[in-house]
Amino acid sequence: MVKHTDKIKLTLLFLVIxxxxxxxxxxxxxxxxxLDKELLNKxxxxxxKDARSRLIAWESLxxxxxxxxxxxxxxxxxxxxxxxxxxxxxxxxxxxxxxATPIEFLATQGGDCxxxxxxxxxxxxxxxxxxxxxxxxxxxxxxxxxxHMVLTYFTAPDTEPLILDNLVGEIKPASQRTDLIPxxxxxxxxxxxxxxxxxxxxxxxxxxxxxxxxxIQRMSEDNx
Numbered sequence: 001m002v003k004h005t006d007k008i009k010l011t012l013l014f015l016v017i018x019x020x021x022x023x024x025x026x027x028x029x030x031x032x033x034x035l036d037k038e039l040l041n042k043x044x045x046x047x048x049k050d051a052r053s054r055l056i057a058w059e060s061l062x063x064x065x066x067x068x069x070x071x072x073x074x075x076x077x078x079x080x081x082x083x084x085x086x087x088x089x090x091x092x093x094x095x096x097x098x099x100a101t102p103i104e105f106l107a108t109q110g111g112d113c114x115x116x117x118x119x120x121x122x123x124x125x126x127x128x129x130x131x132x133x134x135x136x137x138x139x140x141x142x143x144x145x146x147x148h149m150v151l152t153y154f155t156a157p158d159t160e161p162l163i164l165d166n167l168v169g170e171i172k173p174a175s176q177r178t179d180l181i182p183x184x185x186x187x188x189x190x191x192x193x194x195x196x197x198x199x200x201x202x203x204x205x206x207x208x209x210x211x212x213x214x215x216i217q218r219m220s221e222d223n224x
Contacts, residue, residue, distance in 0.1 A: 033062045033126055043107045051107040058106055058123070065127045073127045074153055077120050078164045078171055085110035086166060116166040117149045121187075124151075132157070137185035141167065142178075152185060 035055055044052040061080050065073055087110040089098045102119040105111045111119075117136050125131060133154050141148040144167075152161035152174070163177050174182070 033059065035059050039103070043103070047107045051109070054106045054109065055103065058102070062123060062126050068127075070129055070133070070153070070155075073124055073129060074162065074164060074171055077123045077127070079169070081105075081116055081119050081123070082166055082169055084116065084166075086112060086116075088112055113149045113166055117151045117164070120151045120164055124153075129153075131187055135161070135185040135187050137161075138183045140181040140183060142181065147183075148180070150180070 035058075040052050040055060043055060058080070061076060065076075068076070084105065087108075089095055089112055092098075092108065092110060092112070093100070099118065100108070100111050100115045102122055105115040105119050121134055121136055124134060135152045135154070137150050137152045139148050139150060140146075148167070151164040153164065154161045161174050162171050163174055163180070164171055165177075165180075168177070174180075
């Protein structure tokens with residue numbers, strides 16, 4: 001879960017998705033998605049055979065999506081990643097705030113709410129769901145009194161989204177998640193001031209931040 005930090009830092013964290021999209025494109029490529037054997041070997045050496053098996057299962061999840069509806073894909077991806085463990089960044093990475101790549105997340109079998117949402121976002125894009133239907137959404141989780149990230153899915157612009165969350169396994173419409181107060185959301189195209197239904201008012205491009213340059217570098221070099 002995202003720690004309560006000042007507004008400037010939060011804005012920086014949530015504007016960088018475009019650069020991450022560029023970086024992950026080097027690893028996942030739609031219908032032709034295939035994990036490099038050298039990468040799998042590196043993961044196994046560093047994290048063990050179970051880590052390699054999780055990545056192979058992820059590859060199968062992405063490849064075996066023919067004839068699935070969007071809702072089927074949402075459920076499969078949500079269930080798959082919600083098997084991972086929640087681990088705070090300080091404990092997991094010895095850093096106050098660290099956004100793991102999907103490979104790091106799966107290899108280590110855990111991460112915080114950002115890692116769950118990011119992994120689902122890029123997995124579903126690779127499974128063929130249009131980017132305009134997906135947003136990473138920053139919320140206040142009232143039951144825990146913390147800031148939190150979820151993935152939201154829109155069937156069409158300005159419709160009520162579905163919520164994919166690591167706190168609640170069942171995918172529900174936003175109106176049924178009264179425990180969450182939306183703050184703002186983003187994808188590879190833009191940043192929106194979030195509201196309960198629809199994306200809300202466009203607040204700017206997600207291109208204007210460089211915070212994730214280190215992440216892109218790690219991904220491009222397979223620096224696990």
